[in-house]
Amino acid sequence: MTHTIAAPRTPVTRSKGTNWEKWGWIYMRASGVVLVVLIFGHLFVNLMVGKGVHAIDFAFVGGKWSDPFWQVWDGLMLWLALIHGANGMRTIVNDYAHNRTLRGILKIAILVAVIVLLVLGTLVVTTFDPCPAGSPADLLPSICKDL
Template sequence: MTTIADPKAPRTPRPGPGRRSTRGNTEMYGWLFMRASGVVLVVLIFGHLFVNLMQGNGVKSIDFGFVAGKWANPLWQVWDLVMLWLAMIHGSNGVRTVINDYAEKDRTRLVLKALLYLAFVVVVVLGTLVIFTFDPCPPNSPADLLPSFCTA
């Protein structure tokens, strides 16, 4: 018969020279951040949903023009940026915790965290660039390809 270790029991440190515990105040601050960012994200997400779905004609009115008009206002650019950053940090911290809990080999943990951090950077950089460089009316574009609200 196989015995399964108690999941609530503290994990024994892996042997090795110069190993020190990485669980200290950092984990407590991560835990506190998850709670605070979760509350802020709920407010940001419900505000986002309210504006996108309740004001106007619902989901059928969300199109290129709606997003262009919304992002013409710096308030909504910052709103969406904060929502993107907080969601990515919150989610990445959660996945990092899962990796720490379930990846048993140090090398596996290192590779998974490296991939996680790479994905985080790519999504945050691309999302930030899209929010701040979005131009619904690029100059020197053919008039037939521009939305109706652009002056050719």
């Protein structure tokens, strides 16, 4: 049984359909650039503006997430980072898991974990209310007493 190895510059014939590896590669580059902007903006606002790290508490987060701009900013950062990380983990699984069944199980586990984290994270960012109506006054944070 002999195998012939094609010359390095020989064009590769591909089956018709979507090249998921190419789109995964493009996503990693594009999301990486956007994530750098989002993360450094997040760090600048949280650590440099105002009193810096000493100002970060429940009231700071509650005030930030009451603004739709910061909900979109943090939600976008959450979605891009989780999908970016999942795509990286998928690549690692493809590179190192040689058993087809194990590879499939690991990719399904990554997908389930990402879906659960995206749903829970999105719910937290979009539905966060530091002062829920009808709550006992002694359980509410001090910022709610002024409202």
